[in-house]
Amino acid sequence: MALYKYLRDMWKKPRENMGESYRNFLITIRKQGATVKIEKPTRLDRARALGYKAKKGFVIARERVGKGASKRNKRHLGVKSGSMRRLKVVSLSNQAIAEQRANRHFPNLEVLNSYWVAEDGHNIWYEVIMVDPFSPTIINDPKLNHLLLHRGRVYRGLTSAGKKSRGLLHKGIGAEKLRPSRNAARKRKLGVQKRKGREYVAVMQRMKKLK
Numbered sequence: 001m002a003l004y005k006y007l008r009d010m011w012k013k014p015r016e017n018m019g020e021s022y023r024n025f026l027i028t029i030r031k032q033g034a035t036v037k038i039e040k041p042t043r044l045d046r047a048r049a050l051g052y053k054a055k056k057g058f059v060i061a062r063e064r065v066g067k068g069a070s071k072r073n074k075r076h077l078g079v080k081s082g083s084m085r086r087l088k089v090v091s092l093s094n095q096a097i098a099e100q101r102a103n104r105h106f107p108n109l110e111v112l113n114s115y116w117v118a119e120d121g122h123n124i125w126y127e128v129i130m131v132d133p134f135s136p137t138i139i140n141d142p143k144l145n146h147l148l149l150h151r152g153r154v155y156r157g158l159t160s161a162g163k164k165s166r167g168l169l170h171k172g173i174g175a176e177k178l179r180p181s182r183n184a185a186r187k188r189k190l191g192v193q194k195r196k197g198r199e200y201v202a203v204m205q206r207m208k209k210l211k
Contacts, residue, residue, distance in 0.1 A: 057135035
C-alpha cells in the first residue's frame with residue numbers, strides 16, 4: 001500500500017490507531033491558542049488531496065472552534081433578556097466558522113480548503129489551508145492564480161465547507177430552492193421585480209409574515 005493510504009486508514013480512528021501519541025497531541029493543542037500557524041500539515045494525505053503543495057505561498061493554520069452553542073450571561077440586576085437560552089448560528093457549520101476566523105486572523109491570505117484534525121468534549125480543531133495570492137509562485141501557478149481576482153471567497157461560501165452549509169452539494173429533486181441561493185429563491189417566490197437597477201418587493205406583507 002502507498003503511504004497516503006496508510007495515513008488515511010490511520011486517521012479514520014485516531015484514538016484507537018495512534019493511542020498515546022494522539023493523546024499527547026490533544027494535550028499539546030489544548031494549551032495553544034485559538035489560531036496557531038504551523039509549518040507542516042498534521043494530516044499530509046488530506047492536505048495534499050485538498051490542494052496543498054510544499055512550496056512558497058502556502059500557509060497552514062490550526063483553528064479551534066467551541067462545540068455547542070454559546071449561552072448568554074445570566075443577569076442578576078436590571079432588565080433580563082427575553083432569550084436567555086443557548087444561541088447558535090445554524091446557517092454555518094463549525095468548519096465554515098473555523099475558515100472565516102482563520103481568514104480574519106490572516107486577512108492578506110485566501111482560504112483554499114480545510115480538514116478536521118481533532119476533537120474533544122469542548123472543542124473541535126481544524127487545519128485551514130491558505131494561500132498568498134500575491135506570491136510570485138502562486139501567480140505563476142495556472143491552477144491557483146485565479147485567487148488573485150476572486151478575493152473573499154470564504155465569506156461568500158465558495159469553499160467546500162461553505163457550499164455544504166449552503167446545501168449546494170445536493171442536486172435534483174428537493175434542491176430546487178437552493179440555487180442560486182436560498183435568498184434568491186425566496187425573492188423569486190415573493191415576486192421580486194428588478195427595475196432600473198433596484199429591487200422592489202411586490203408583496204411586502206407576505207415577506208413580513210415569513211420573517
